[in-house]
């Protein structure tokens with residue numbers, strides 16, 4: 001099920017894949033997993049590959065051995081990022097230096113937008129901490145499991161915030177999780193592009209508890225309903241009796 005979802009996400013993510021340069025290629029990966037940023041190159045004779053983000057150059061390992069970083073060169077000019085973390089989300093560029101047919105040195109640039117996805121289980125009554133308020137995050141939206149409209153629950157530099165939601169150390173914390181907090185949390189950049197998405201499901205216990213609460217509520221309501229019906233019956237019969245008693249009297253005064 002999750003694989004299918006991820007596959008669908010991947011298909012959605014790898015947009016613009018087969019257009020001509022320059023193109024922003026959308027790629028997504030799972031937190032803790034690996035992702036490949038494909039250079040999709042028919043280029044031969046690649047002489048150098050430089051990989052960077054706005055924060056600076058990212059060293060690439062050429063081989064597995066002794067690789068301490070999380071970015072590796074794969075194949076001719078693909079880049080593999082391992083063990084994805086939320087803060088990997090964002091923009092990257094790769095500069096590929098190669099020799100063309102005339103043996104001239106050329107430079108080609110590839111740009112990527114990496115999205116990081118996670119699936120999570122949460123328990124009722126416990127805090128749910130989403131470590132997603134990274135430097136590039138502009139807003140967080142929540143869509144519940146019924147697939148209703150996305151609601152903004154946090155926005156940088158404004159006070160839009162949901163009740164029961166706290167902000168601490170780049171974390172968005174739902175103080176006490178309920179089944180209604182399940183669904184999809186998406187973190188967007190200021191240009192509206194998605195950086196992170198977290199799908200939160202309520203744990204089995206949470207659902208069972210919610211089910212129990214509904215059963216209890218039904219019982220309570222059932223009891224109220226019975227009590228109310230009894231009251232109505234009682235007051236009707238009381239009124240009926242009293243009216244019955246009053247009728248002859250009224251009749252008498254009217255005569």
Ligand SMILES: *[C@@H]1O[C@H](CO)[C@@H](O)[C@H](O)[C@H]1NC(C)=O
Nearest residue numbers: 032033034064080081082083
């Ligand atoms: C990610 O890539 C590294 C390096 O190639 C490999 O050791 C690891 O098993 C991969 N992890 C997954 C989840 O595929």
